[in-house]
Amino acid sequence: MIEVINIRKSFGDKTILQDVSVNMEPGKTNLIIGASGSGKTVLMKCMVGLIEVDSGKIKYDGQDFTAMDDKEKKPIRQEIGMLFQGSALFDSMTVEQNIMFPLDMFSKEKYKVRMKRVQECLDRVNLKDANKKFPAEISGGMKKRVGIARAIVLNPKYLFVDEPNSGLDPQTSLVIDKLIKDITVEYNITTVVNTHDMNTVMESGDHIIYMHQGLKQWEGSNEDIIFADDQKLNDFIFASEFFQDIKEMRKTEMFRDKGWRTKKDGENSSRT
Numbered sequence: 001m002i003e004v005i006n007i008r009k010s011f012g013d014k015t016i017l018q019d020v021s022v023n024m025e026p027g028k029t030n031l032i033i034g035a036s037g038s039g040k041t042v043l044m045k046c047m048v049g050l051i052e053v054d055s056g057k058i059k060y061d062g063q064d065f066t067a068m069d070d071k072e073k074k075p076i077r078q079e080i081g082m083l084f085q086g087s088a089l090f091d092s093m094t095v096e097q098n099i100m101f102p103l104d105m106f107s108k109e110k111y112k113v114r115m116k117r118v119q120e121c122l123d124r125v126n127l128k129d130a131n132k133k134f135p136a137e138i139s140g141g142m143k144k145r146v147g148i149a150r151a152i153v154l155n156p157k158y159l160f161v162d163e164p165n166s167g168l169d170p171q172t173s174l175v176i177d178k179l180i181k182d183i184t185v186e187y188n189i190t191t192v193v194n195t196h197d198m199n200t201v202m203e204s205g206d207h208i209i210y211m212h213q214g215l216k217q218w219e220g221s222n223e224d225i226i227f228a229d230d231q232k233l234n235d236f237i238f239a240s241e242f243f244q245d246i247k248e249m250r251k252t253e254m255f256r257d258k259g260w261r262t263k264k265d266g267e268n269s270s271r272t
């Protein structure tokens with residue numbers, strides 16, 4: 001489990017994170033949502049140690065990551081897979097070489113074994129015949145897949161993805177969301193995803209954390225969000241009439257499903 005405990009972070013006199021505490025649920029897709037500038041990326045960078053916190057703790061399975069020096073952090077860093085915005089692939093390397101890179105850094109296996117692992121990851125993200133291509137020669141969605149393959153190549157226990165859908169069309173976004181969700185379950189990874197994509201919120205996220213101006217404003221499940229009465233959350237999520245309609249539809253569906261189940265179980269049908 002990843003525990004974020006009373007994290008504070010400022011840049012100059014600007015407070016970015018104000019006393020944030022949250023647990024990332026193991027083996028699940030934890031979504032951090034919120035408006036642009038609310039502190040999602042800073043929070044994620046604090047969690048992986050790319051930004052040092054001013055105060056507070058980050059714990060990985062009970063171990064205080066924030067109190068460790070670089071050498072002590074190394075074993076935990078090796079269990080972390082990351083995909084930051086823009087995919088950050090090496091332009092001068094082929095797809096295959098990009099995915100091989102972490103193995104070259106950390107694995108002592110022979111080339112053949114490493115290449116087998118690269119191929120497994122490419123297959124897992126459904127990238128066929130792209131091995132020898134350069135990033136400039138593939139689509140945005142394919143670049144994300146390469147980024148995901150690279151992030152999982154070392155079999156991480158934790159996966160951090162910052163805005164997986166930035167620059168993607170809605171259909172490709174859904175495919176990428178599903179891929180992240182499936183990989184999380186399949187490999188039992190603790191995944192943290194930053195997003196401001198409302199489709200993602202509606203479709204995935206076992207555990208949702210809503211950030212507002214550097215504060216954790218709300219947290220709950222993707223079902224809870226339909227019934228949440230937090231005004232700021234509702235203003236953010238259901239800003240458009242379209243999403244308000246979806247919310248009402250979901251509510252109706254849930255009540256209907258509940259009623260249907262109650263009757264089927266032979267329970268008191270007056271509850272419906």
Ligand SMILES: Nc1ncnc2c1ncn2[C@@H]1O[C@H](COP(=O)(O)OP(=O)(O)O)[C@@H](O)[C@H]1O
Pocket residue numbers: 011016034035036037038039040041042043
């Ligand atoms: N390295 C930095 N130095 C100064 N300010 C920063 C830095 N990184 C982020 N910020 C500021 O922190 C705030 C939160 O940023 P960020 O976490 O990127 O937001 P989000 O990811 O939710 O859009 C923004 O106002 C941003 O300008």
Ligand SMILES: [Mg+2]
Pocket residue numbers: 040041042162163194
């Ligand atoms: Mg961001």
